Amino acid sequence: MHSKLLIKLIIFSILLHSCSTKESETKEAPISSQHEVVYSEDGMVLIPAGEFYMGTDEMESYPVERPAVKRQIKSFWMDETEVTNTQFSQFVEETGYVTLAEKIPDWEEMKKQLPPGTPKPSDEDMQPGSLVFSPPSHEVPLQDISLWWKWVLGASWKHPEGPGSNIEGKENHPVVHIAYEDAEAYAKWAGKRLPTETEWEYAAKAGIDHQRYAWGDTFKPRGKFMANTFQGKFPHENLSEDGFEGTAPVKSFAPNGYGLYDMIGNVWEMTSDWFDAIKFQRLSGNAPALDSSISLCYNPSNPYALEKVIKGGSFLCADDYCINYRPSARQGQDYESGTSNIGFRCVRDF
Template structure:
């Protein structure tokens, strides 16, 4: 883990072409904390599973009573043959498609889970040092408890990702590829069908494949999205700036006008699927919601730990 000193910083952005959920920029402050220098890997998650016998959400049969809470009232129950363990997998077509319909490249795959990220027939052999994916918020929480750590807040995550470079478009400055360098694992080409892999990777990369930021943190931008502990509220920054009503105890902590029935957690950092022509979320200010009870093949996590006061005379 690396020590993140904390302090004041500008969260979000006022850039005209940024997504509404990351506006406006607001000044916030975080206390110091420890953070994993890398995303949690397949090997680390496997050790957790081996020691605890934990079964991830994607390996369990979906619970209809829980699922329907995130669907419009009156949605009929699907046939039992559909309610089987699985997860969402990136499955791009070999030809150009409109980018306004995610069902054209995301598919529910029965049997997809952290050990079989693309479904039956896939595995993580030789990918022990890759970030674990197909993990839900519940799975990340369980791992964190076992590890004696916790998921970062959205404030902590963004402060750490900026690495002391405040108010810049990207984590390292205002250019995506300064001097032609690829500083993070993203998508080059035409999303979703044509990935040119100019950064050296066609999918996820082993953790630590790109240079760390000034705090010693690797892959805070790109590679895989990272879960945080916060509920997703599309108006969070507007509320902080006094431009939208504050949430009260009787309001749903999750607000996403594009998915009004969902219960989502904030994820940050973008992934290897973020491209210039679609989902330009490889920026510290970018933020999206992801369903708390499922995973995908491009979402992982890293953990933090609170500062431990030192006691004089103790070792």
């Protein structure tokens, strides 16, 4: 395998903890009860204070989500939608900001997240780029993500599939190929910040604790698609039954009870928390606290990585591969990297 791709596949935590669990639709539950939505002048909605159960006790989930723990939340404002290409373009135009995907990779920083002794790639390989979903033409083993993720030189938020592609016609789609520091820079410019994992999950659940999805217990209530996910045989056969093959324009699906769009599916969303694979075990008193003097995060599957929590799943979540299109689902993503299925939204203190 190409040396650059090998290194990037080690660094980037994409679609970890996948499984072949099939979804059942045995229950018919009501869509999330609606709350009175309060809007700010800049397209944010007020998330009311309250308490909820973070994580899940469902066995049809991943270990990193269990057990459920009670948490309290203060009121805060949250972006109604994921940050779009239009919004990010305005930020770049006003500031001249250059994203990490548009810069030559810093080997001194990169090697901190690789096993000791990993050789430096050639200068030819150390060029600006990002990971792009590239579906194979036929069925492939689901254990090797390099069969559908490709490191593409020149891929960035402006060129989401690589050189020759652009965002024309996708102005209202979520911006992608954004690393954590890029999202932070945008948030600071906008007078906002990235949400904590607790804030994000609380907002996604919108007052309906102990239900599987952000809208109830059934994936397609009354036969209606509620989020942009993957239908078909992952990764080679995308049936696009929900109307979208890749990302969708924001607000393409119904909002949740707090008036937030696309909290599930479309693109994974960044949070400000470092990833800890046993976070809920620690919170419930079943594991010792994380020693931050040793490591900022904990992921035994990727011990050298520095990862931030991402939430909500994306247009690549398929019921024959992963079940991350749920509010409690979570995984780690290298904080210095973006991909074609990760975006973000911002919050502001109330």
